[in-house]
Amino acid sequence: MPVPRFHVDAELDSGREIVLPAAVSRHATRTLRLEEGDPIIVFDGRSDFEYDATIVASVVSRPDRPGRGGGVKAVLGAARAVASESPLQIELVQGLCKGERMDFVVQKATELGVCAIHPLLCERSVSRPDPGRAKRRIEHWQGVAIHAAQQSGRVRIPVIAELQVYEDWMAKGGSSGFFLHPEAKESPSEVDMTGFEGSDLDPEKSLRVIVGPEGGFSQREVERAQEAGYRGLRLGPRILRTETAGLVAIALLQARLGDLG
Known part of the structure; x- marks a missing residue:
């Protein structure tokens, strides 16, 4: 069995004794059945390092006070x-x-190596949570990203941004990139990647991939993306579902410019 990996949001340093968070501790002892002397790996999600570690005491929080x-x-x-x-x-x-x-999108995008995920409310979005529920969903998706990073061997956790309205997010400007649309003229293999390929690749420059909701983008949203400088990208002759399209685009871009393949 592979050595279990755990994310710990704390300052890590060789030789230091740490206490795993309550939820992580319960998973380690009750699900994985880890005991004193067992090896684990921990990472803080903010650096490019992970640490070998050894369990020295197996003390789980009280069952009548979960999370405490x-x-x-x-x-x-x-x-x-x-x-x-x-x-x-x-x-x-x-x-x-x-x-x-x-x-599913958050989990697989994390596995594919994204550095951030921005959830947007679009004109045709079916799900429209109220502010309280939206905050809880963001926290939930951050947990999904953490678990995906643990499983996939990543040492950095993607940032899950707050839920925003499409127009408000566009108004803030930002990095260059693409919006996915079945009628776009360019495909990932055809698009000009000047500024992103080879020695010109700037590791500090992000490339954004914008995906519509279940109902797709409205015409106004397409026009707004074009006005903001984003280029249309198609993914072949078939229309992919919203939870599939972005992941396919990311995989193709990673294969062309990143570290897949």
Whole structure:
């Protein structure tokens, strides 16, 4: 069995003793059945390093107070640089989709190496959560991203931005990129990537991929993206679902400019 990896939002340093968060501790002891002396790997999600560690005490928070109290203690060993982050800084801008579809998008986009995910409310978005529920969804998606990073070997956690209205997000401007549309003229293999290819690739420059919701973009949203400088991109002769289209585009861009293939 592979050595389990855990994200710990704390300052990490070789030789330091840390306490895993309560939820992580419960998963480690109750699901994975880890015990004192077992090896684990921890990372903080902000650097390019992970740490070998050893469990030194297995103390889980009280079952009648879930999420409270202490947890598993571990001692950090050597730091190890991990080259799991793509040189291509891709941000997925996803028209909000319903329920588990959005979970799927966040999970797989994290596995594919995106650095940020921006959920947007579009004109044709079916799901329209109120502010309180939207905040809870953002927290949930951040958890999905953390679990996907743990599983996939990433050492950095994608940022899940706050839910915004499409027009408001466009008004802020930002990096260059593409919006997906079945009637666009260019495909990922045809599009001019000047400024992103080879030695011209700037690791600090992000490339945004904008995907519509279940009902697609309205004509006004297409025009707004073009006005903002985003270029249309098609993904072949078939119309892909919203939870599929962005992931396909990311994989194709990673294969051409990033670290896939």
